[in-house]
Amino acid sequence: MRNPQNPDQSTLTDPALLDKIDKLFACNVGEYISLPQLVVVGDQSSGKSSVLEGLTQLPFPRDSGLCTRFATQIIFRRVKEYSVRKITASVLPGSDASPEKKAALEKWAWGKDGPFDPSEFSHVMHEVHSLMGLSGSPDTLRSTFSNDVFRLEICGPNEDHLSVIDVPGIFKNTTPGLTSKTDIQLVRDMVLGYMRNPRSIMLTVVPANVDIATQEIIELARELDHDGQRTLGVLTKPDLVDEGAEQKVLDLLRGEGLILKHGWFLVRNLGQRELQEGGVDRNTAEEDFGRKEPWNSISPDRFGINALRLRLQEAVIDNARKSFSQVRLEIMKRLKSRKQVLKDLGDERVTPEQQRGHLLSVVARFQEITSHGLSSNYGTDDIFDSHPDLRLATLVMNRHIRFADNLNVWAHEYKFKTKTDMDNSIGGQVNNLFEHSPTSEDGQTSEDEHLSGSNKPTKSTKTRETANMEDLTEVLHECTEEVSPEDGEIYEWLTEVFCSSRGFEMGTFNPSLLATTMRKQSAKWPNFTLGYISDIITIVHRFILAALEVACVDRRVCHRLKARLMEDLLSKYRNAIKQANFILDIERNGTPLTLNPYFNDSLQKCRETRNQAQVAPKVPGDCKHGEVIGLRDVSAVHDKSNTRQTIEDIHDILQSYYEVALKRFVDNICMQAADYYLVNGPETPTKLLCSLYVNKLSAADLEDIAGEESHVQRLRAQLTKEIKGLEAGKKILL
Structure with a gap:
């Protein structure tokens, strides 16, 4: 030009x-x-x-x-x-x-x-x-x-x-x-x-x-x-x-x-x-x-x-x-x-190899998060600060401790007698109960006696700490509210049970009475236990969902992967609940049994404590030789009716066995039902998403889970073209 x-x-x-x-x-x-x-x-x-x-x-x-x-x-x-x-x-x-x-x-x-x-x-x-x-x-x-x-x-x-x-x-x-x-x-x-x-x-x-x-x-x-x-x-x-x-x-x-x-x-x-x-x-x-x-x-x-x-x-x-x-x-x-x-879209996922590779990268990241979460190694990744649900070890351990505390404080039906109240309760109430209290024809105490002390304020606690999740509705136990143990009524209850079940025993009681009273005394265990297992399941499930969201950027892939895993996850959650019910059945419905020497030690201490409480008022306060009591006063300790002596024995045996059984039960539930089936065992829910799981998926499954939608493919092509031009x-x- x-x-x-x-x-x-x-x-x-x-x-x-x-x-x-x-x-x-x-x-x-x-x-x-x-x-x-x-x-x-x-x-x-x-x-x-x-x-x-x-x-x-x-x-x-x-x-x-x-x-x-x-x-x-x-x-x-x-x-x-x-x-x-x-x-x-x-x-x-x-x-x-x-x-x-x-x-x-x-x-x-x-x-x-x-x-x-x-x-x-x-x-x-x-x-x-x-x-x-x-x-x-x-x-x-x-x-x-x-x-x-x-x-x-x-x-x-x-x-x-x-x-x-x-x-x-x-x-x-x-x-x-x-x-x-x-x-x-x-x-x-x-x-x-x-x-x-x-x-x-x-x-x-x-x-x-x-x-x-x-x-x-x-x-x-x-x-x-x-x-x-x-x-x-x-x-x-x-x-x-x-x-x-x-x-x-x-x-x-x-x-x-x-x-x-x-x-x-x-x-x-x-x-x-x-x-x-x-x-x-x-x-x-x-x-x-x-x-x-x-x-x-x-x-x-x-x-x-x-x-x-x-x-x-x-x-x-x-x-x-x-x-x-x-x-x-x-x-x-x-x-x-x-x-x-383009980075947020993740790797291209068109062929089965690309789709499998993408899922394997998700698995690797998921397992990395799981490893840190179980070892409480939270300082290695900032995601543990932004996602509290990923602090798995801490959440589970805290729930273990509160479960044990709840069972110790709330889970028995009646409070056992302590050293401070043994003298008063044994000296008067039991003898009066059997010698003067009216009973019904079937040997049960009257309704008025059941209601005695009912004007005291009742305290209660809930058996669940986590909110229900819609995905887990069919497996989780509903939250219940349990009241505090009955105070001061254990002898009345034991007397009722004894009178309604005794035979021709002389100075003893029916051996099955321990199993009967143990089942009644542990009646709150199922609700507390299933509430605890439901909380652990919820904690684990929330962890899995949060770890999946972090490991898998693509929301569609994350959603479909979760849907594929859900049935297997529910199966593992049911197994944990089944194990908890199995342990509950053994402890509450099985034959009372223990080889733990703590049982005999506890029983002897209960009896010694009772004897000491009964003779303590007879000890003169001005004796120069320490605590001294006369022989006549010692013999007075054994001046009891057969019923009184039997109720005391039942109480002490039940208390000693309950304490042993409770410690054993808490450990078994935490180790077997919770830890083995849900947290650290070889087949826990967190181990379900692994490389073997991905490698077994067919080409159709890979396409369904990780295949890119057509609009994503178009967006990726457009971004690639634009980046090429801008570069x-x-x-x-x-």
């Missing part, structure tokens, strides 16, 4: 900067980042194509409006190393292009050295027209317009630096068989897409022979650029202005009326008759027109295609310089964010 008035414009431009901007467009960075550009816009029949042809000196084909069906980017670059002009053409696929179409468009290329005559240009445009899948004639089902971009680059030793984008002209009326109302909106959206770019200079073309205020393209430009800071106006067809209306055009060119930062320019293109007759030089005809009244009063820098070209070069380079640093920053920021989004743009800007 030559400028006859000024053949060397290199001082007005920054070739390296403009070259970088054009390369950014070539690698599709402009699809994601607003790049500085010059876009030619106008209504249909505004003379836009003629202005573009005058600026580029290219012989645009005039058959069927081929060049106005899609955006065309035309780039001129001066390359002194070239001996002749080199022309290359390519197509940048639009964002809506299918993968097949995208591949075909990116593969296509055309080039030549030397001049570019109209027939060659027409041939290239026809080829591009077909490649984009546009309709070649009326009444076809193919599209009339395309979002793809035709890119034409012209380099040579005598070219001026200029880059311009031509978009289809907007229109309001349809052409039967060729355009529709949908096409009107499609073109409008396409044009607005380029005009909205805050870094674009809008070369707005309008005919001089119409009321400018009524032109839709002017309305759109004013909406998007209120102050006219990035709009350059071009008036065409001055030879068609009615006589007497010239002054309005001249006023506009002088900056009166619609004020634009880059001002208004007047160009005179060849008319249809001149083009048909041929032999008319465009620049000569324009210069001759400019010498006529009143157009000869226009400032030379506001008239003609060469003046327009010069101003465009200045505006383009100024715009590029102002925008360049911000463009660089936006590319870096967007590249970082796109990479993070290329980053290299261009280095």
